[in-house]
Amino acid sequence: GLQCGIVGLPNVGKSTLFNCLSNAKAQSANFPFCTIEPNVGVITVPDERLNKLVELVQPQNVVPAVVEIVDIAGLVKGASKGEGLGNKFLSNIRETDAIIHVLRCFDDNNIVHVDGNVDPIRDKETIDTELQLKDLETVESRLAKEEKKAQTGGDAKAKRLVEVLHLYKDALVQGKSARSVQLNDLQQEAAKELMLLTNKPILYVCNVDEASVVTGNKYVDAVREAVKDEGAEVLVIGAAIEADIAELDTYEEKQLFLQDLGLEEAGVNKLIRTAYKLLNLRTYFTAGPKEVRAWTFKNGMKAPQTAGIIHTDFEKGFIRAEVIKYEDFIALGSEAKCKEAGKMSVEGKEYVVQDGDMMNFRFNV
Ligand code: GDP
Numbered sequence: 304g305l306q307c308g309i310v311g312l313p314n315v316g317k318s319t320l321f322n323c324l325s326n327a328k329a330q331s332a333n334f335p336f337c338t339i340e341p342n343v344g345v346i347t348v349p350d351e352r353l354n355k356l357v358e359l360v361q362p363q364n365v366v367p368a369v370v371e372i373v374d375i376a377g378l379v380k381g382a383s384k385g386e387g388l389g390n391k392f393l394s395n396i397r398e399t400d401a402i403i404h405v406l407r408c409f410d411d412n413n414i415v416h417v418d419g420n421v422d423p424i425r426d427k428e429t430i431d432t433e434l435q436l437k438d439l440e441t442v443e444s445r446l447a448k449e450e451k452k453a454q455t456g457g458d459a460k461a462k463r464l465v466e467v468l469h470l471y472k473d474a475l476v477q478g479k480s481a482r483s484v485q486l487n488d489l490q491q492e493a494a495k496e497l498m499l500l501t502n503k504p505i506l507y508v509c510n511v512d513e514a515s516v517v518t519g520n521k522y523v524d525a526v527r528e529a530v531k532d533e534g535a536e537v538l539v540i541g542a543a544i545e546a547d548i549a550e551l552d553t554y555e556e557k558q559l560f561l562q563d564l565g566l567e568e569a570g571v572n573k574l575i576r577t578a579y580k581l582l583n584l585r586t587y588f589t590a591g592p593k594e595v596r597a598w599t600f601k602n603g604m605k606a607p608q609t610a611g612i613i614h615t616d617f618e619k620g621f622i623r624a625e626v627i628k629y630e631d632f633i634a635l636g637s638e639a640k641c642k643e644a645g646k647m648s649v650e651g652k653e654y655v656v657q658d659g660d661m662m663n664f665r666f667n668v
Contacts, residue, residue: 305599306343306371307578308399310378312426313417315407316510316542318342321374323542323549324571342374348579348586348597349572352629352659356588356595359636368586368597370579373399379417380429383436393437393500401504401581403574404430405542408522409512423509423522424529431480434500439475441499442468463493471499482533504581507537508574516541517565536577540570585658588629589613590638598662606654610664620667624650629659638663 311317325344348368357365378392396402406423407416418425446468453465467490474484480501486494494502507530509523519539527537541564548569551557561569583602587609588595600609611618627638631646641647656662 305401305582305584306373306399307401307403307582308373308375308396309403309405310375310396310430311405312407312429313376313379314414315405315426316409317374317376317405319542319546320405320508320510320540320571320574321372323546324372324575342376344372344374345369346372346575348575348599349568350586350597352586353588353595353597355633356590356629359633360590360592360595362590362592362595364594366594366596368579368584368599370575370582370584370599372403372578375399378430378433380433382433383440393434396434396500396503397498399503401506401578403506403508403578405508405510406522406526408509408515408520408526408539409541409543411512421522423526427507427526427529431501432478435475435478435480438481438499438501439472441497442471442475445497446472460493463489466490467494467497471497475501480533504583505533505535506574506577506581507535509537509539510542511539513541513544513564515539516544516570536581538570538574538577540574545569545571585656587656587658587660587662589662590632600656602658604656605652606650606656606662606664607652609656609662610666613664616668617664617666621652622665622667624654624656625663625665626650626654626656627661627663629661632661 309317309321321342321344325346346369348370350367353365353367373395375392375395382392404427406426407421408423410421446465449461449465449468453461467486470484470486471481474481481499482502482505507526509526511520511523515523516539523539530537544564548557548560551560557569561567584599585602586597586599588597598609598612600612606624607618607621610621610624626648627641627646631641635641635644635646638647
């Protein structure tokens with residue numbers, strides 16, 4: 304599955320956040336060496352649409368969409384040079400598809416900061432630098448190889464790669480991340496295989512105290528200002544308070560607590576949805592009396608590919624898809640009524656599936 308990695312300096316609240324995301328107390332107990340093994344949580348994606356479908360269809364079984372989150376602890380200054388558990392963590396990050404960067408934006412004298420005081424911008428730069436240094440290493444060693452190849456001939460593709468590597472190198476030596484480099488489509492294609500750490504989509508999470516969950520604070524303002532050119536999303540979450548909420552037993556209790564704080568929903572729910580988007584994921588539904596299920600697909604996938612997520616045979620033998628828009632289904636109340644009203648379309652192999660489509664695949668076995 305697709306994975307988001309949580310990174311940040313020690314003591315900024317990564318584990319706290321991870322635990323309330325995955326409600327994973329029991330799960331982390333399964334990793335006795337949790338400072339070495341990354342914690343992987345399989346997290347349900349909250350989706351109001353699924354709840355509404357379940358109310359209407361009353362199925363025997365419900366399966367929500369999930370996203371995997373990995374708690375990547377131990378990234379410290381010097382990691383790119385192997386400090387701490389450096390290289391291991393960097394390779395864990397390489398395997399993820401997107402990054403959630405947690406920044407400490409709360410004051411608390413009882414919680415030691417590795418660099419003495421609270422300063423999310425400095426912290427962000429510390430982490431960025433480690434990732435950039437690692438990328439620079441990757442880019443330079445690759446450049447040496449590719450330039451040698453280019454000298455002994457080399458096609459247009461190889462030349463393009465060299466061009467891209469130079470662009471990245473220029474940015475990285477200036478302390479910029481690979482994602483800041485603007486590439487055209489062909490260059491982007493060439494860049495894909497490099498899997499650079501600082502090219503992954505990123506989301507910043509400002510971990511604040513209880514009093515700042517709605518308003519933010521001076522640290523949050525500083526973060527927003529610092530990342531404004533990155534086009535990255537910034538979320539404000541109070542990890543400690545969210546952890547308290549996660550401990551509550553009932554939905555009603557949780558809602559009351561959230562209302563007291565001035566929040567409409569748990570910050571972690573917003574975080575999961577944002578991560579899902581960051582991974583460029585979308586949801587389609589299947590709904591029948593046996594099961595209502597949310598399926599995850601990559602934005603842009605065509606009908607046969609999305610059918611293949613259910614079963615490879617569905618893709619191989621794909622004939623057509625019957626599609627009902629979620630809103631129509633909710634408005635009319637059943638598949639039969641949608642059909643009657645002409646709200647069911649029949650789509651072929653080229654149909655690009657849309658978020659919220661309700662799919663019924665027809666295929667040969
Ligand atoms: P990690 O090293 O980044 O995984 O950080 P932890 O999640 O272990 O948190 C470090 C310490 O900070 C723990 O004692 C947490 O209880 C505390 N902490 C985490 N988030 C907050 C917060 O929002 N406010 C306050 N005051 N403490 C927090």
